[in-house]
Amino acid sequence: MPAERPTLSRVLSEYGIGAAFVLELTLFSVLSPHFATVDNLLNVTLQTSITAIIAVGMTFVILTAGIDLSVGSIVALSGVLTTVVLRADLPVPLAYAAGLGAGLLFGVLSGTAAGIFVTKFRITPFIVTLALMTIWRGTAFVITEGRPVWELPEGFSEIARARVSFLPLPTLIMIVVFALAHFVLTRTKFGRYVYAVGGNSEAARLAGIRTDRVLIQVYVLSGLLSALSGILLASRVNSGQPNAGLMYELDVIAAVVVGGTSLFGGRGTVIGTLIGSLLIGVLRNGLNLMNVESYVQQVVVGVVILLAVMMDRLRKR
Amino acid sequence: MASPLLAMTGIVKEYPGVRALDRVDFDLYAGEVHCLVGENGAGKSTLMKILGGAVQMDGGTIAIDGRQTVINSPVDAQRLGIGVIYQDFRLVDELNVAENIVLGQEPAGYGFLTALDRKAEHRRAREVLALLGESLDTRVSAGFLSAAKRQIVEIAKALSRNVRILVMDEPSASLSDHELNNLFAIIRRLKSEGVGVIYISHRLEEIFSIGDRVTILRDGSRVETGAVQGMDRRTLIRLMVGRELEQEFPKEDCTPGREILRVENLKAGMLKDISFSLREGEIFGIAGLVGAGRSELAHVLFGARSRDSGSVQLNGEDFDPQSPGEAIEAGCGLLSEDRNRYGLILQMNIRENVTLSNLRELVRGLVVDRRSERTVAERFAGQLKIKAPSVEVSVETLSGGNRQKVILARWLFTRSKLLIFDEPTAGIDVGAKREIYLLMNDLVRRGIGVIMISSDLSELLGMCDRIAVMCNGRITGILQRQEATQEAILSLATQFAEAEDYAG
């Protein structure tokens, strides 16, 4: 085997997905006249932003050879908590600080709990986060008695609708999150440790890395970003919905894997995840524009996920 | 004398079914090389893992500079200035060479947003590698490196830290003389700087050339500690094995029979114009420096790597395996040099590992016949003296040398016609080495062709009928047993070395 440069192979694997993505964009531009418009494309990024932000956290988790199934439920419960606090007649700036703070804090706590169960009690991430998934979902329904939380302060829905010059705010947040995450993963000590722990955790431990701490931090990050998405979603629907974010974990994992991150850990990038998220987002959007029925859409999305991953593997040969 | 740098007293370590260490005392002074020897499974690595904080002891005390200390984790050990080069490679395949070398020593402060200085990392890594006389590309992922290069990175990793106590657990297992000399030069320099070095090796001549004192462990207990000067090879072996060992290299003379393997003008990657043949009853050695292409040749013959041109005949038939599976089918087996990566399935037990490549033979109807599987595994475990409570224990718990024996057992069970041994005795104790040589004798007597790649010249000289020497992907000479000497081999092995320095 010739000595291959890691960066080269990483670029190649992203290129595989990149090619699929370009192909997809071209195809829809030809098939639908409404697709390649600035408004529609911005709309796609807006719609994708919610799951894409979660996918960033998931990428970190999967890089350590873990998994986080609780993200969808965190989306719901953080949205519910934020909206419930917002309704509690506090003066305006304080209401927002408390509301958003409650949502985000919950994400952090959930991630900490997951991390502690995984590291200190040595329970597999799959089981820990599966349990948290049902616990938080149940809690969201208990708090709301199964009904959405309506009648929120005026400005709340503005968060998701605001624009910074021409960019929707959620899109901007998504870009910032990806840029930061890319920097953290490729340039910082924490990023290096994430790869090391995922690649060979025993080697990392013996090198003097506190692997438990790295793992906990990774789950905290995933929880925090899920909560952020939960708040954005609540703002978009202008309510706290206990059944928000159902099945998000699967969409998110799909985006990460399509983006070339290995489920066995140690290999992957957030750029791949970004393209993976957009690939799936564009697909949904394009199919909608072409009036494809939603049941059929599911089938198509599944097939495309398989094809994209396959293309990636073939490229890597 | 001043108080020792390190004093380990009454160390006990229990594993289920084995007492790995039984009240062992061990000490180390600044500026000395203290060697640790013993048979496979004697407890050498376990003692060092305790020192490195990788495992916890069940009893005993550790003092550094005369002060009692507790070592609960690798972090503690590092803080105390203890560096350990572990026996099984501990590199992260996905990270590159530089990243592996500096792993865990990234500048303090845990800022999420503080960037690492990658240029400085590569510079640092190159500096340390240069000390070892190595010019590896620091951007290559560790996963692509050969066993010897991994070993070098492993050593560089430990050297890059400022340590007061440096443990080397069989650092030389896959190094050839050239790299070994560099390593020894470094050890001497560290010594003069007052670093205490603990050196573990099964190649006893190394003990005599680098060691000041030596401690012998047997079955988890300390047998003796003494100055290397007052000791000779025979005594050392007797203390290790517990009895007198006759004849280290039990070479038997066999009259070569018909031809088993013929390789003609083989070309593949770095390999050029490889031609040789192998006869029944012959042990064919391959010598050369690390990177000469010896393992590549083995991989090509084994179908793990494709060839560009040339022909190979096995038992008179064309032999061009496209995969290891095909090679095994045709009767060719390879004992890989990097047993942890290519050989063993660590989660499986000894029995499953032994029978893995030849389950066919054990299938009755649709299921694997457990009883005969167990009989087979136990037979080989007994023949090779694999030290384990039973064949049902996972190979992960075995000592390094015993893992090697498990792989050997697997190939013996596949009934191969051609067996390629790539560093078969790396990390194996003298007694077991002799068992392996005896087994080789047995194999050739049964008409199996044996190719032995080794960096240990004395074993090549002791056991082979002919020795091919490789350098830069070519065979630079094939020596008959009678004409082979250490000097002859070394001069053939370095034939193009200077030329290469300019080229690259």
Ligand SMILES: Nc1ncnc2c1ncn2[C@@H]1O[C@H](COP(=O)(O)OP(=O)(O)OP(=O)(O)O)[C@@H](O)[C@H]1O
């Ligand atoms: N994790 C473990 N679980 C159970 N037994 C173990 C474990 N690690 C080591 N042992 C056992 O402890 C004993 C000592 O092993 P150790 O690795 O220290 O031997 P060693 O002297 O380094 O041998 P070698 O020369 O083969 O490397 C062996 O019998 C081994 O099987």
Ligand SMILES: [Mg+2]
């Ligand atoms: Mg050992």
